[in-house]
Amino acid sequence: xxxxxxxxxxxxxxxxxxxxxxxxxxxxxxxxxxxxxxxxxxxxxxxxxxxxxxxxxxxxxxxxxxxxxxxxxxxxxxxxxxxxxxxxxxxxxxxxxxxxxxxxxxxxxxxxxxxxxxxxxxxxxxxxxxxxxxxxxxxxxxxxxxxxxxxxxxxxxxxxxxxxxxxxxxxxxxxxxxxxxxxxxxxxxxxxxxxxxxxxxxxxxxxxxxxxxxxxxxxxxxxxxxxxxxxxxxxxxxxxxxxxxxxxxxxxxxxxxxxxxxxxxxxxxxxxxxxxxxxxxxxxxxxxxxxxxxxxxxxxxxxxxxxxxxxxxxxxxxxxxxxxxxxxxxxxxxxxxxxxxxxxxxxxxxxxxxxxxxxxxxxxxxxxxxxxxxxxxxxxxxxxxxxxxxxxxxxxxxxxxxxxxxxxxxxxxxxxxxxxxxxxxxxxxxxxxxxxxxxxxxxxxxxxxxxxxxxxxxxxxxxxxxxxxxxxxxxxxxxxxxxxxxxxxxxxxxxxxxxxxxxxxxxxxxxxxxxxxxxxxxxxxxxxxxxxxxxxxxxxxxxxxxxxxxxxxxxxxxxxxxxxxxxxxxxxxxxxxxxxxxxxxxxxxxxxxxxxxxxxxxxxxxxxxxxxxxxxxxxxxxxxxx
Numbered sequence: 001x002x003x004x005x006x007x008x009x010x011x012x013x014x015x016x017x018x019x020x021x022x023x024x025x026x027x028x029x030x031x032x033x034x035x036x037x038x039x040x041x042x043x044x045x046x047x048x049x050x051x052x053x054x055x056x057x058x059x060x061x062x063x064x065x066x067x068x069x070x071x072x073x074x075x076x077x078x079x080x081x082x083x084x085x086x087x088x089x090x091x092x093x094x095x096x097x098x099x100x101x102x103x104x105x106x107x108x109x110x111x112x113x114x115x116x117x118x119x120x121x122x123x124x125x126x127x128x129x130x131x132x133x134x135x136x137x138x139x140x141x142x143x144x145x146x147x148x149x150x151x152x153x154x155x156x157x158x159x160x161x162x163x164x165x166x167x168x169x170x171x172x173x174x175x176x177x178x179x180x181x182x183x184x185x186x187x188x189x190x191x192x193x194x195x196x197x198x199x200x201x202x203x204x205x206x207x208x209x210x211x212x213x214x215x216x217x218x219x220x221x222x223x224x225x226x227x228x229x230x231x232x233x234x235x236x237x238x239x240x241x242x243x244x245x246x247x248x249x250x251x252x253x254x255x256x257x258x259x260x261x262x263x264x265x266x267x268x269x270x271x272x273x274x275x276x277x278x279x280x281x282x283x284x285x286x287x288x289x290x291x292x293x294x295x296x297x298x299x300x301x302x303x304x305x306x307x308x309x310x311x312x313x314x315x316x317x318x319x320x321x322x323x324x325x326x327x328x329x330x331x332x333x334x335x336x337x338x339x340x341x342x343x344x345x346x347x348x349x350x351x352x353x354x355x356x357x358x359x360x361x362x363x364x365x366x367x368x369x370x371x372x373x374x375x376x377x378x379x380x381x382x383x384x385x386x387x388x389x390x391x392x393x394x395x396x397x398x399x400x401x402x403x404x405x406x407x408x409x410x411x412x413x414x415x416x417x418x419x420x421x422x423x424x425x426x427x428x429x430x431x432x433x434x435x436x437x438x439x440x441x442x443x444x445x446x447x448x449x450x451x452x453x454x455x456x457x458x459x460x461x462x463x464x465x466x467x468x469x470x471x472x473x474x475x476x477x478x479x480x481x482x483x484x485x486x487x488x489x490x491x492x493x494x495x496x497x498x499x500x501x502x503x504x505x506x507x508x509x510x511x512x513x514x515x516x517x518x519x520x521x522x523x524x525x526x527x528x529x530x531x532x533x534x535x536x537x538x539x540x541x542x543x544x545x546x547x548x549x550x551x552x553x554x555x556x557x558x559x560x561x562x563x564x565x566x567x568x569x570x571x572x573x574x575x576x577x578x579x580x581x582x583x584x585x586x587x588x589x590x591x592x593x594x595x596x597x598x599x600x601x602x603x604x605x606x607x608x609x610x611x612x613x614x615x616x617x618x619x620x621x622x623x624x625x626x
Contacts (some may be wrong), residue, residue: 004052006209007137010270015272016307019145019197019282020314022268026241026287027315031172037160040152042213043170044317048422049146052164054136054556059099060385063131066090066105066120070077073126081123083115083441090120099132101523104562106131121447129546129562138361139163139316142575143415143552146371151213174315176209177236177243178202178218178281181229182295185221185247188276201246201293201300208304212312226256237285239343240314245281254384257281257292265290275501279301319402328357328375328394331410331434331449336385345373347432348449352595356408356449357394358434374398374406374432389447394484406430407601411441411453412522413550415571416624419617420608428602435549437521445591451602453591454484458521460529465587478594484609487588488570489526489621492558501565502581504534507541514543514564517556523551526586527567552576570623585625 010018032046068090076082084090093106095101105126113121113447139145146156147161151169160168180202186192187199199221206216217240222232236243245257259284261267270280270292277299281292289311293303313319328348336342361374375394380383386392396403405428409417413435421431436444441453459468470481482610493501499512507514517523524547531538538544543563554566555576565597573580590609596602608614619623 002568008269009273009278010269010271011273012306013427015269016310017266017284019307020310022284023289023311026289027317029287030174030241030315032169033172034167034169037152037157037166037168038581040170041154041157041170042214043152043168043173044213045148045150046144046169046171047151048144048419049160049163049165049168051139051141051143051145051165053162053164054140054560055139055162056133056137057135058097059135059560059562060133061093061099061106061131062093063106063108065093065098065107065131067111067117068107068126069102070105070126070128070130073105073107073122073124075123076125078123083119083121086118086120099481104128104132106180108209117353127514129226133188134562135560137552138551140552140576141555141559142315142572144418147418147425149425151316152320153371156371158207173271173319174209174212174214174242174312175240176205176312177240177241177587178205178209178216178235178246179229179232180218180221180246181224182221182247183223186401187220191331191553201295201297203246203608204301204477205246205293205304205308208309209312212309213316213318214312224256226260229256229261230264233264233285233290237288237290239262240288242289242291242308242311242394243285244304245290245292246300247293258283260454260601261285261290262291262303272307274302274306279308280307282307319399324396324400326355326394326396326400327391328355328377329449330377330386330388330390331356331358331408331444332436333388334359334377334379334385336379336383342379344377344379346375346377347372347406347434348374348396348398349406349430349432350404351408351449351451351506354449355394355403357392358408358410358412374403383596389449402430405601406432407452407605408432408434408450409452409454410434410436410444411455411591412438412588413490414454414487414569414589415552415575415621416614416618417454419621420614421607423608423611424604427608429601429604431605437518437524437549438469439520439525441591442469445479445593448593451592451596451599452605455591456487456526456586456589457520458526458529458586460532464587466591471590474591480592480594480597481607482585482590482592482609484589485618486585486625488580488584489523489567490570490583490584492555492566492568492572492573492576492578493564494561494579495579495583496577499564499583504530504536504555507531507565508536510542510572511564512542513564514541514546515557516544516547516568517554517567518547518549521549523567526583530567530583542561574622580623 011601180199186196209216265285272280285288347362375396417433438455444450445453456467551568551572554568555572557563
C-alpha cells in the first residue's frame, strides 16, 4: 500500500461549511418519531407543540388569605373597617386553590384581623381579580408551547405537560459509530504491554455523543488491516448516521482511512489547515457521514469539538452553545422591589450594534419564561430596576450565535408571529416577539430597538390603518411599512352567545362583564374608537380596566367565564372554541427600518410572509386574508 498524500489544506470554516452543505440530503432524511414527553429530554421537536389545555386550568389563589366578593369590600379603609362573615362574605383559601363562585378576589392573610372563627375585619378594599391567577395565565390552550427544531430541556417537559400534552413528535436520536484503529491500541485496562496504548479517545467520543443527545456505538479497537477495517466501517455505516474512525488518517504506510473512505464512498476532503488536527478526513458512504479523526488526543479532541460536534448538531437541528456574559439594552422598563435580588428572564436579539433584552413574564407560576429565555438579568437588592433604554448585564443561557440571528419584533400580538417564528427556525433564524401593543412597537422603533414592529393602528378620522401613525411618530425615521395580513376583529363570546351580545351598546349592559386589551395596543385603540363612535363612556362598562396583553389571554378569560366578552381576532376565538361576532377587518402590518430590509433575517421573514406554507397556516387558523 502506497503512502497517502493530503488532498487539501482547507481553512476550518470553509471545510465545515462545505461538509455541512454536502450533508443536507442526510439532514432532511433524519426520521421522525412520536415519544412520551416525559422521556424526551435532549430530543429535538420535529413539529410545533400546541397546548391542549390552559395552565392553570382554573382560577387559582395567588396568595394565602381569604377569597371575597369584591363589591362588598369597597367601603373598607383604615377609618372605616368592615366585618365579613365566613360562608357569606368570605372563605379562607390557600395559594393555588380553586376560586369558587361567588368570590372574585383574594385578600392576603396579613391584611385581615380574625375576630373569631367565623368573622374577620378588613381595612383594605379588594379590586376584582386581585391576587388571583386567571385561567391561562401561563399557557393558553391552542398556543404554541415549543416550536419545531427545539432542543427539549427539563423545564420544557414541565411546560408541555402543563399544556396537557404527553406525546410529541421528535427527530430520531443521531447514532454515531465509533471505530478506534491501530495495532498498538488496546482496551484491556488491567495491564499495558510495552508498545501498547490504552484506547481513551473512543470513550471520550462516546461521552460527548451522549452529552449531545446522540446514541454512541463504540466497538473495540480494530487492527491496521485493510479488509478488516473495510468490513468494520461498512457495518457501522449500515447502522449509524455518522461513523468516526479514530487514527489511520495521516500519511503513514498503514494509515488506510482515506483510501477506505474513497473506496467505500466519497472522499470529500483530506487535510484541514489547523494544528493540531491537520490529517482530518471528511467523507461520505452513501448519505452517511464518515469522519477520520487523528489519533493524538489533543488533535482528536479539537477535531471532535470543531467538526464532529457541528455535524452531530446539524443532523439533530441543534445550535451550538457558548454561554457567556454580555451587556444589553433593556427594551422595557423593569420595576423591582428594594427588598430582594431578582432574576429576570429575557429574550435577546441584536438590533444594529445594540444587544436588546426584552423581559419575559415574571409571575411565580410561569414556566414559559424558562422555555423562551435567552438570558438572565439580575437586579441587585436595593435596586429599583431598569428604565427602558438602560444598559444591564445579562448572563446568557443561549448561544450568542443564535442570538445574533434573532429577529427582534416588538409591537402588537398575533398568533401568526409564533408560526412565522417556527418556520424561521428552519432557516437558521429565531424570532423574538415582545407583546407591548402597537404604540409600544412604534416607540421601540423610534428608539432603534427593534427589527420589526407589528402594528394595527386605526386612524379615527380617515378610517385607514397604520400609515398616519408612521407619518406622525416616525416621520424622521427611514422605515418601510410592509403589508402583512388582513385579520378579522370582533366580539369573542362564550359558545352559543348566552348573553346575546351582538352590538357595541351591549358592552354597557349591567349583566355583561368585559375584558380589555392593554393601553397602547391596536385593539384597545379600536375599542376606544367604537365607544366614542357610539357615545359610550368607559366607566359604563364593567371590566373596562381589566386588561390583557394578548388576544389569547382575552379569549381565555371569556372561555373561563371570568368575562362575557372581549374584543380580539377571530383566530384566537376559534382556538379557544368561542363564538365570534365580526366587527370588521383590519390591517396587521410590519414597520421595518430600511437599513435592515436587505439583511438575511428580514429577507427570510419576508419570504415566510409570502410563502404558500404561511398562506395555508392562515387558512387553518381562520379569520385572515392576504
